[in-house]
Amino acid sequence: MTDSAAEIPIEGHPVLEVEHVTAGYGDTVVLRDVSLRVADASVVALLGPNGAGKTTLLRTAAGFIRATRGSIRFDGEDVTGAAAHVMARKGLCLLPEGRGIFPSLSVRDNLLLQSPKGEERASIERAVELFPILGTRIGQTAGSLSGGEQQMLALVRASVSNPKLVVVDEASLGLAPLVVDKIFDTLRQIVATGTSLLLVEQYVTRALDIADRVYLLNRGQIVFSGAADELEGEDVFERYLGIDVGS
Numbered sequence: 001m002t003d004s005a006a007e008i009p010i011e012g013h014p015v016l017e018v019e020h021v022t023a024g025y026g027d028t029v030v031l032r033d034v035s036l037r038v039a040d041a042s043v044v045a046l047l048g049p050n051g052a053g054k055t056t057l058l059r060t061a062a063g064f065i066r067a068t069r070g071s072i073r074f075d076g077e078d079v080t081g082a083a084a085h086v087m088a089r090k091g092l093c094l095l096p097e098g099r100g101i102f103p104s105l106s107v108r109d110n111l112l113l114q115s116p117k118g119e120e121r122a123s124i125e126r127a128v129e130l131f132p133i134l135g136t137r138i139g140q141t142a143g144s145l146s147g148g149e150q151q152m153l154a155l156v157r158a159s160v161s162n163p164k165l166v167v168v169d170e171a172s173l174g175l176a177p178l179v180v181d182k183i184f185d186t187l188r189q190i191v192a193t194g195t196s197l198l199l200v201e202q203y204v205t206r207a208l209d210i211a212d213r214v215y216l217l218n219r220g221q222i223v224f225s226g227a228a229d230e231l232e233g234e235d236v237f238e239r240y241l242g243i244d245v246g247s
């Protein structure tokens with residue numbers, strides 16, 4: 001067990017370094033002295049019970065919440081206090097819980113909005129190649145897609161912007177198991193392009209399967225970090241999070 005990512009040997013150049021961060025909402029402190037790193041071209045799973053602060057940590061890394069203590073580096077550059085749109089421009093793409101698509105816009109317009117300037121055509125082609133089903137739905141409003149199709153659209157939007165790091169908050173929430181398989185296939189495709197992934201996921205086994213490293217967060221603190229295969233076959237929540245399960 002370790003309480004600081006600073007002590008963890010990490011392979012490769014880190015794309016994201018969260019160091020001793022404290023953050024929350026107004027006077028409410030949610031994260032306390034949290035450190036986490038994502039190495040280049042790697043997958044990190046962030047696991048923990050409801051209310052642990054996982055979403056808060058993702059939003060802090062993405063610039064939506066300002067850390068009150070500690071620092072954040074992205075691709076080697078100090079970005080502490082940088083706003084979300086700045087982080088997006090630097091190549092951090094957050095897929096929020098609830099998908100972050102525009103339900104009243106067409107599938108095409110959702111993709112165009114995320115596409116780099118001048119690459120609109122190529123972006124749409126890539127999206128349809130990845131998910132042929134989106135091609136058949138291209139003129140439909142995103143809100144009329146099924147839950148699984150909406151999540152695929154969200155993932156494809158993330159990949160067309162060609163980010164350095166995709167941060168995914170509970171992509172599989174509320175989806176049928178077969179659709180969840182498809183979502184994980186897409187995540188693997190995104191990783192195969194060299195993009196790093198920071199993933200919050202309720203399906204622990206699937207998350208450990210795809211992840212290189214894992215962090216367990218409980219009550220706003222990192223209670224475990226290590227290689228994902230160290231946890232494989234363990235009852236993660238019982239062993240490391242004890243009585244807090246489901247609280």
Ligand SMILES: Nc1ncnc2c1ncn2[C@@H]1O[C@H](COP(=O)(O)OP(=O)(O)O)[C@@H](O)[C@H]1O
Binds near residue numbers: 025030053057
């Ligand atoms: N907008 C907010 N204002 C105040 N407190 C919040 C807000 N969002 C979340 N919280 C609180 O922060 C804590 C962590 O929440 P969250 O980061 O959503 O946890 P998780 O994603 O692990 O379920 C919870 O106690 C939650 O009630």
Ligand SMILES: [Mg+2]
Binds near residue numbers: 056097
């Ligand atoms: Mg959450």
